[in-house]
Amino acid sequence: xxxxxxxxxxxxxxxxxxxxxxxxxxxxxxxxxxxxxxxxxxxxxxxxxxxxxxxxxxxxxxxxxxxxxxxxxxxxxxxxxxxxxxxxxxxxxxxxxxxxxxxxxxxxxxxxxxxxxxxxxxxxxxxxxxxxxxxxxxxxxxxxxxxxxxxxxxxxxxxxxxxxxxxxxxxxxxxxxxxxxxxxxxxxxxxxxxxxxxxxxxxxxxxxxxxxxxxxxxxxxxxxxxxxxxxxxxxxxxxxxxxxxxxxxxxxxxxxxxxxxxxxxxxxxxxxxxxxxxxxxxxxxxxxxxxxxxxxxxxxxxxxxxxxxxxxxxxxxxxxxxxxxxxxxxxxxxxxxxxxxxxxxxxxxxxxxxxxxxxxxxxxxxxxxxxxxxxxxxxxxxxxxxxxxxxxxxxxxxxxxxxxxxxxxxxxxxxxxxxxxxxxxxxxxxxxxxxxxxxxxxxxxxxxxxxxxxxxxxxxxxxxxxxxxxxxxxxxxxxxxxxxxxxxxxxxxxxxxxxxxxxxxxxxxxxxxxxxxxx
Numbered sequence: 057x058x059x060x061x062x063x064x065x066x067x068x069x070x071x072x073x074x075x076x077x078x079x080x081x082x083x084x085x086x087x088x089x090x091x092x093x094x095x096x097x098x099x100x101x102x103x104x105x106x107x108x109x110x111x112x113x114x115x116x117x118x119x120x121x122x123x124x125x126x127x128x129x130x131x132x133x134x135x136x137x138x139x140x141x142x143x144x145x146x147x148x149x150x151x152x153x154x155x156x157x158x159x160x161x162x163x164x165x166x167x168x169x170x171x172x173x174x175x176x177x178x179x180x181x182x183x184x185x186x187x188x189x190x191x192x193x194x195x196x197x198x199x200x201x202x203x204x205x206x207x208x209x210x211x212x213x214x215x216x217x218x219x220x221x222x223x224x225x226x227x228x229x230x231x232x233x234x235x236x237x238x239x240x241x242x243x244x245x246x247x248x249x250x251x252x253x254x255x256x257x258x259x260x261x262x263x264x265x266x267x268x269x270x271x272x273x274x275x276x277x278x279x280x281x282x283x284x285x286x287x288x289x290x291x292x293x294x295x296x297x298x299x300x301x302x303x304x305x306x307x308x309x310x311x312x313x314x315x316x317x318x319x320x321x322x323x324x325x326x327x328x329x330x331x332x333x334x335x336x337x338x339x340x341x342x343x344x345x346x347x348x349x350x351x352x353x354x355x356x357x358x359x360x361x362x363x364x365x366x367x368x369x370x371x372x373x374x375x376x377x378x379x380x381x382x383x384x385x386x387x388x389x390x391x392x393x394x395x396x397x398x399x400x401x402x403x404x405x406x407x408x409x410x411x412x413x414x415x416x417x418x419x420x421x422x423x424x425x426x427x428x429x430x431x432x433x434x435x436x437x438x439x440x441x442x443x444x445x446x447x448x449x450x451x452x453x454x455x456x457x458x459x460x461x462x463x464x465x466x467x468x469x470x471x472x473x474x475x476x477x478x479x480x481x482x483x484x485x486x487x488x489x490x491x492x493x494x495x496x497x498x499x500x501x502x503x504x505x506x507x508x509x510x511x512x513x514x515x516x517x518x519x520x521x522x523x524x525x526x527x528x529x530x531x532x533x534x535x536x537x538x539x540x541x542x543x544x545x546x547x548x549x550x551x552x553x554x555x556x557x558x559x560x561x562x563x564x565x566x567x568x569x570x571x572x573x574x575x
Contacts, residue, residue, distance in 0.1 A: 086124075087123070091122050091123060092126075093126045108265075109265040109266050109269075110268060110270075111126065113269055113270060114130075114133055117137065117244050117273070118133040118273075119137070120132075120133055131279075133273060134273055134280060135280075135286075137243075137244070137273075138237065138288050140240070145236060145239065147206075150287050152287065164226070167224065167225060168292075168299070170298060171324070172305065172323070173302040174324065174382060175309065175319050175321060176321075176382075177320065177328075177380045177381075178320050179372045180546050181367065181368075181369050181427050181430055181431075182320055182369075182370070182427070183365075183366060183367050183368075183430075184331060184340060184364060184425075185328050185330050185387070186328070187327070187328050187365070188326065188347065188348050188362065189359070190304070190325040190326070190355075190360075191252060191359070191360050192248060192274050193301060193324070193357055194277070194278040194301065195277050195278065197300045197301065197357065198278070198297060199238050199242045201238075202229055202231070202234060202235050203229060203296050204237035204238050204293060205235075205237065205288050205290035205292075206230075206236065206288075207230035207238070208230075208292050208296060209228060209292070210229075210230035210232075210233075212230060212232055213228060213231055218231050219231055222296050223302075223303035224302070225295065225296065237293070244270050244277075245274060247266075247270055248267060248274060251266050251270065252267055255267055281297065282294030304355045304357060305325070305327070307354060307355065308354075309322060311347055311354065312327060315343050316332050316343075317329040317331065318331070318332045320368075321370060323382055329347075337364060340364070341364055344361060344364075363391070364390050365387040365389050366387075366390055366423075367387060367388055367425070367426075367430050368386070369386055369387065369544070370384075370385045371384040371385060371386075371544075371546055377548075383397050383398045384397060385397055385398065388418070388424070394418055394419075396418070399540070400414050400539075400540040401414045401415055401418075404463075406536070406540075407457060407458055408457050409448075409453055409457035409458060409533065409537075410533075410536050410537055412457070413537055413540060413541075414540045414541070417437050417541060420433050420436050420437045421433050421437070438549075441537070445537065445555055448530050448533050448534050448537065449534070451530070453528065455500065458500045458501075458518075458528050460499055461496055462496065462497055463477075463495070463496050463497075464478075464493060464495055464497055466493050467492065467493065468485045474508070474514070476499060476501065476515050477499075479499075479511050479512060479514050479515050480498075481495075483515075484517060487517070498517065498519070499515040499517055500516055500518055500526075500528055501528060502527065502528060504529050504531070534555055538552055
């Protein structure tokens with residue numbers, strides 16, 4: 057069988073992406089006569105998010121062969137699109153970035169170097185709230201307003217004043233020629249918007265995967281405008297996109313208020329609106345759909361109506377209860393769909409037991425259509441919490457429900473604190489597995505309060521856990537369960553402190569000899 061092996065540049069076998077340490081193999085293999093998609097490689101996001109349909113679609117759009125696409129990052133796919141359109145527009149492709157940031161004084165930096173606008177959320181429980189969302193806002197701005205490094209502050213439009221003025225900044229955009237970035241982003245953007253519209257009325261898994269894969273290409277496109285090594289990037293173009301986004305969110309808020317809507321929360325490209333004129337849910341839906349159409353016409357960016365929530369909860373900071381958090385909320389829409397952000401069910405490092413419990417806590421509130429009805433269901437949710445506490449205390453929780461997955465950020469010998477993942481990483485290394493940064497470890501907590509002199513008693517690798525020999529830390533898992541319950545509500549439950557006062561660690565446990573015999 058013929059194949060080709062080549063080495064990647066760079067000495068490291070790991071890298072950081074969006075705050076997460078990821079592994080990568082320094083050697084890659086191409087097979088001939090077949091497609092080999094390595095789902096464990098450092099660029100496997102194409103596959104994990106979009107599956108086979110997503111990989112195929114990104115390969116078509118980026119003109120990158122399938123095997124190579126599975127071995128490069130999404131940024132690499134995006135650059136391939138940009139190189140193609142640069143060639144089509146008869147531009148030379150520079151060997152490295154040649155558009156440095158222009159000199160500006162401190163006041164200009166304060167005005168320009170900002171992100172999107174945010175309306176701080178109101179802490180609490182709200183009923184009949186509508187969510188409006190700009191569809192692919194940043195890529196749409198880049199495509200519709202011709203934002204690119206070579207079109208920004210062009211000399212051809214500087215004198216005659218025909219350039220597009222950037223709101224709030226002393227910049228203009230060329231109106232005479234199409235930019236490389238704007239042209240290259242149009243195809244994946246148009247395809248993604250078509251897939252998104254199709255998925256609203258059809259249940260086709262292929263187009264759902266395609267939508268997700270194209271979404272990631274568009275997400276990366278904005279970041280690459282400000283990336284220091286992007287050959288067609290420029291920090292002023294990045295700031296221009298943010299300036300338009302701020303302006304359009306403010307305009308959207310003004311339009312919503314004109315129709316008697318209260319802004320519960322707004323973040324960069326989304327608004328959550330509540331009625332202030334005592335209209336029926338049907339009337340409020342018609343009004344908010346009209347608002348979405350008017351915003352689309354005003355901004356030339358598609359504003360989608362993303363549904364009405366029967367109930368939605370915006371949560372406070374865990375550290376400072378008086379301060380709201382921007383991305384911690386959950387709600388149930390009129391069609392029963394649940395949207396969750398920032399709580400345990402979304403976290404990768406939570407055991408399945410806690411995630412399952414929190415989903416069931418949320419489902420208790422299905423069908424609730426008012427704040428009063430919500431409060432009436434809280435005792436039922438508490439009863440379910442106590443049932444889960446009894447389940448944990450019974451000692452019958454399975455290995456799969458207890459297992460916690462975490463990604464290690466350094467080699468086991470480099471950890472200075474005996475955290476759970478550090479102890480698990482050392483156990484993994486002793487078992488003969490190379491525990492390099494970016495690798496996942498799977499463990500179960502045995503004793504969170506173990507003697508610091510014996511940190512190995514804290515956790516055990518999930519594969520080594522035997523319920524006949526080991527006892528999981530009931531108190532710690534009850535603590536995680538209690539926290540997942542409390543984090544769902546914008547108010548406190550003082551009575552739950554008693555859950556942690558039980559004697560979870562008996563001094564002795566009776567066993568028979570069969571527990572020491574391997575099957």
